[in-house]
Amino acid sequence: LRRCVFQVTSPNYDKYAAARNVNGSIQLCENTHCCVGYYVIMNGQPKVDYLACDSVEKSCPSSVCETHSHxxxxxxxxxxxxxxxxxxxIWTP
Amino acid sequence: LRRCVFQVTSPNYDKYAAARNVNGSIQLCENTHCCVGYYVIMNGQPKVDYLACDSVEKSCPSSVCETHSHxxxxxxxxxxxxxxxxxxxIWTP
Amino acid sequence: MQRRLRATRAGPTTGGTVCGLKSLTVSLEKHLLGPQTATINNCRGSCAFPLANANNHAILLHYHIESSSSGGGSSDERAPCCVPVAYEALEVMDWNEHGTYLSIKPDVIARACGCR
Amino acid sequence: MQRRLRATRAGPTTGGTVCGLKSLTVSLEKHLLGPQTATINNCRGSCAFPLANANNHAILLHYHIESSSSGGGSSDERAPCCVPVAYEALEVMDWNEHGTYLSIKPDVIARACGCR
Incomplete structure (x- = not known):
């Protein structure tokens, strides 16, 4: 099973409710082989919003985490x- | 309340289940002012199939029961x- | 999703009335012994922006078609359509080889419309 | 009602495929943080006789339009349309002023079609 870094900083999440299959800062993925990272840009710098197994995206062709802005x-x-x-x-401002 | 003749001969009906507000052969209509008669034509003659208050039709302009064939x-x-x-x-063959 | 999508574009409705319920009475004589007619209504009107009573699928479909055509290409996808989304039953007099019988037919009368 | 109506006319389907589910993938990039695309499908095809997966309202509407036009007149009623009649939800990553959040959006993916 894929292992992803798990970190929740967004106030939208209950950190403990969100943490399924989490041991410390590592999550064991149940239904995906993809890890995801979401960051909020604050003062020009990315700040972690949510790192976890990716339950939403179905495809993750890259072995490294190249960011795209939204x-x-x-x-x-x-x-x-x-x-x-x-x-x-991997982020180029 | 309108009073209609009540008679059930069609085997499709449970006579006792169909008989709401019936006393003998007279039905007291709850939701309509229309009486209805359905007849099956057998050997060229009309045979009573179902006489009752008309729960289905919304309009009955005539005071007498003129038949229409279907x-x-x-x-x-x-x-x-x-x-x-x-x-x-009122039936004209 | 609906909230944000609606907020991204707001303009006057173009072309005809917005999708909604219109009265329609049809004859049942060829199908049933009674009633002779029934007001079953019909849903008519435009499902262009703003989509009346749409759901998430209809909104995403509408945006997909709009972005395909604004990109110079054309889309042959079916666009959202104004259809009934709620119905009522109707009590009718039906018949079979044994004679007449009363029957409750579901989904006969349209009661509300939406873009689907 | 459906049984008898269907029995009264049976002929080959004319013009195009019968109303059914077709695959359609749309971009969600402008609406959500993820997923980037979703296969929401679309309902396409003819709702002429025989009407695919119709209900009583659609059948009565179809016969009303057909009898109006066969009588020499023309009907401007909306004819039955091929639309989704069953959906699935989709889990998405949405956002607000506080950051990201996971959300289950209902009625995103079409799962079955019918003439309505």
Whole structure:
């Protein structure tokens, strides 16, 4: 099973409710082989919003976490397909 | 309340289940002022199939029960708006 | 999804009335012994923006078709259509080889419309 | 009602395929953070006789339009339309002013079609 870094900072989530199959900062993925990272851009820098197994996206062709910006650079998002790959993002401002 | 002749001969009906507000052969209508008569044509003659208050038709402009034939003369049907008016049908073969 | 999509574009409705319920009375004489007619209604009107009483599928379909055609291409997808989304039953007099019988037919009368 | 109506006319289907589910993948990038695309499907095809997966309202509407036009007149009624009649939800990543959040959106993916 894929292992992804798990971290919740968005106030939209109950950290403990969100944490399924989590041990410390590592989540064991049940239904996906994709890890995901969401970041909010604050003062020009990405700040972690949500790192976890990706329950939403069905495809993650890359082994490293290349970010793409969304909604006028308010959010960065990356998906990747190797263990703990969502801990290091590849980001060019 | 309108009073209509009540008679069930069709094997499709449970006579006792069908008889709401019935006393003998007279039905007291709850939701309509129309009486109805349905007849099956057998050997060229109309045979009573179902006489009752008309729960289905919304309009009955006539005071007497003039029949209309349906489905290649297999059925006669009449509706009327006076007490016990469905006991005598007006039928021209 | 609906909230944000609606907010991204707001303009006057173009072309005809917005999808809604219109009265329609049909004859039942060829199908049933009674009633002779029934007001079953019909849903008519435009499902262009803003889509009346749409759901998430209809909204995404509408945006997909609009973005395909604004990109210079053309879409042959079926666009959202104004259809009934709620019905009522009707009590009728039906018949079979044994004679007449009363029957409750479901989904006969349209009661509300939406873009689907 | 459906049984008898269907029995009264049986002929070959004319013009195109009968109303049914077709695959359609749309982009969600402008609406949501994820997924990037979703296969929401679409309902396409003819709702002429025999009407696919119709209900009583659609059958009565179809016969009303057909008898109006065969009588020499023309009907401007909306004819039955091929639309989704069953849906599935989709889990998405949405956002608000506080950040991201997971959300289950209802009625996103069409699962069955019918003439309505």
């Amino acid at each position: 909604f006028n650079n308010r959010f960065l998002r990356c998906v990747c397909n190797t263990d703990l790959c969502n801990s290091n993002i | 489905f290649n003369n297999r059925f006669l049907r009449c509706v009327c708006n006076t007490d016990l008016c469905n006991s005598n049908i």
